[in-house]
Amino acid sequence: MFNETIPNPNNTMIRAAVRSDIPALLSIENASFHLDRINRRSFLHLLTQANSTTLVDEKNKQVRGYLTLLFRANSALSRVYSIATHSDFFGMGVAAELLRVAEQIALRNHCGTMRLEIRMDNPNSLTFFKSHGYQKFGEYPSYYQDGMDAYRLYKPLTHLTRAHASPLTGSK
Secondary structure (H helix, E strand, C coil): CCCCEEEEHHHEEEEECCHHHHHHHHHHHHHHCCCCCCCHHHHHHHHHCCCEEEEEEEECCEEEEEEEEEECCCCCEEEEEEEEECHHHCCCCHHHHHHHHHHHHHHHCCCCEEEEEEECCCHHHHHHHHHCCCEEEEEECCCCCCCCCEEEEEEECCCCCHHHHCCCCCCC
């Protein structure tokens, strides 16, 4: 679905994940989440068969973070399935850049809204998404494997016109 490489400042790039990225994705996933982890088989499915795009932020051939975006046929909704940053790169804008590019990819795929779920006991994640224009619209009780509830968030993307959102490098 997405096969571009997008250079960014500081020798970083956002690109589509490939099979050879799976070990790095698993490493970030396992360090970031204690439960509800994506496993090797699921990453392989997401990269090769699912109606999805997994983006990686890479610098000097090191994957610093990833975001998986899901699409549904005949739907104007896209969903952030998972997003994680390697702990060595917290606070460096990795997640923000991945999210920005994912929103633009959603627009390119005719999706006017992005949705996601986050754990209610993760205030940092809630703050991050709210600071990027996401709003709570509901809750899922006992959504996670350990019984934790989830907030449901969404962001309308219609204000990001194609002229504003392209090119993906952020220039207007």
